[in-house]
Amino acid sequence: MAPTRRASHAGSWYTENGFELNKQLNNWLSAADLTHGPARAIISPHAGYSYCGACAAFAYRQISPVVVRKIFILGPSHNVRLPGCALSTATVYKTPLYDLQIDQQIKKELVDTGHFDWMDMDTDEEEHSIEMQLPYIAKVMEDFKDSFTITPILVGSLTPEREAMYGKLLAPYLADPQTLFVISSDFCHWGQRFRYTYYDKSCGAIHKSIKNLDQTGMDIIEKLNPPLFTDYLRKYANTICGRHPIGVLLQAVQSLRETSNGQRMSLKFLKYAQSSQCNSMSDSSVSYASASLTFE
Template identity: 45%
Template sequence: MSTRFASHAGSWYSSARDTLSGELDHWLAQVPASIDGTELPVPGARIIIAPYTRHAGYSYSGPAAAWAYKSLDLSKAKRIFLLGPSHALYLPGCALSKHSAYATPLGDLAIDTSTVKKLQDAGQFDKMSTSADETEHSLEMHLPYIFKMCSQFFNSAADFPPIVPILVGSTNASAEKLYGEILAPYLADPTSVFVVSSDFCHWGLRFQYTYYLPAPSSPAAAGTAGGYSLKNRDKNPTDPLIHESIARLDKLAMDAIETGKHDELLANLADTGNTVCGRHPIGVIMAAIEVLEKDGQVSGAGLGRFKFVRYERSSEVEEIGDSSVSYASAYAVL
């Protein structure tokens, strides 16, 4: 039995139990009790997309993530799958943790080692080394929120549903469909919950992404198929402002996700190059939902469709030398 160390606590988020717990409580309290007339948590909302960030820690992503977590319904949960993008470890597929628990400043979260073994036996998953596991942040940054939400649904930590951490690499379309097929039976189980880790647009020269969508009527739009990349020597555009263009880019990606069609997301990202860092985990879960739809296991208006409930950016970019990261939260009822 081994526990993964909370390697980013004390730097990217507080390692002090009371401080961290208080921050999470504060951000959750800022989310209204209902969204569009639906009380939170949303009944049956057992899939969420929630942001994280390495660039500024919880101070930016934490408030936005609260909208996804407050929507999450854990009332029937017996296991929580956590899918996050790989940043340091090159992976053409997906990898599982070899540990039996993940530590957080709030307390440890047990790993569902039985489910991990079943997935491993499928023959399509790599295994993370301890070094790779502790270097990666896209999974860890969600653990305190998962612990906090479990504490609101269950009487004691001993009753918390175990987690199934899955690191998703640079998967292509066929790989995402393959992993979607593997995870679909778990997704069909009403006691399984899925948390998908993703920020949205990383815009700026330091991210090597400066794509800009001019207003359709502007002179800059003439002769372009859609948008173009701004160069450092270019004048700062104003029609629209850069941050307004970023919002449009993210809205196009969110609209593609809300269609429920995996190929729509792939087409959008191919068109704009939007730096949605969790594109592959999102792709896997969308592919899994499509498997259930094809098998007739998803029926009813809106079921299996993501609904975005919050969108924020770390700053309002107006100059080409500036940068920002976007955060979006969504849930899906299944």
């Protein structure tokens, strides 16, 4: 029997009731505008849907499901130390809406590079960064649910050099108009419980300082310049948990630019939110942001 990854976070991070989940996702998507599509890649948050579901909709709204046939999901590893990237041993990922099929051909191609490890099923099911993208993918692609595959990739704590290596490996897939990249990332995790309390008092309230810090990072990501993003992280140490998946995307874009006679691409952030507004040093919050990458 083919290994299946269960929807292990359903019921806690989002509703496991397929009817209610479908209704929620539909409402959030209906409230989001299509302003920067069709997306070839998106950046989407991965917290509980009660916190970031509305924000994530702005990224997923930019997808053209009639075009997409292959979806890569790059999520950061929260639970295991990983110096590289790892692939799922599963062939199917379950969601409360319908099952998603993992692309066995692409998985073989990636394994054959010698640069990918495997995550065991326990690691796979414990990790929420990939799973939180699955219901949204299922919803957006529901009219074509038998016509697309997914390739989940768990991204570890990569050096800039390894981000460049993986970006170069994945660039040919990004070049395919039928392929979509989903980059799973929350933004600043602020507060003593996250051991991060950067505060620029010139911004006013703490939550305004956090927003300014995130906005600076988002502006740099929009420039599609990997070294600038690396420098920003070194300067501020902003706790963007998907910084390495974002770095891999930026490197893939740079690799494509170098090999495709200056292919024009545009990345824009479309929505930003915070789980709560921090006003004292005892408060805490997590930031969420949604973005879309298009090819011109």
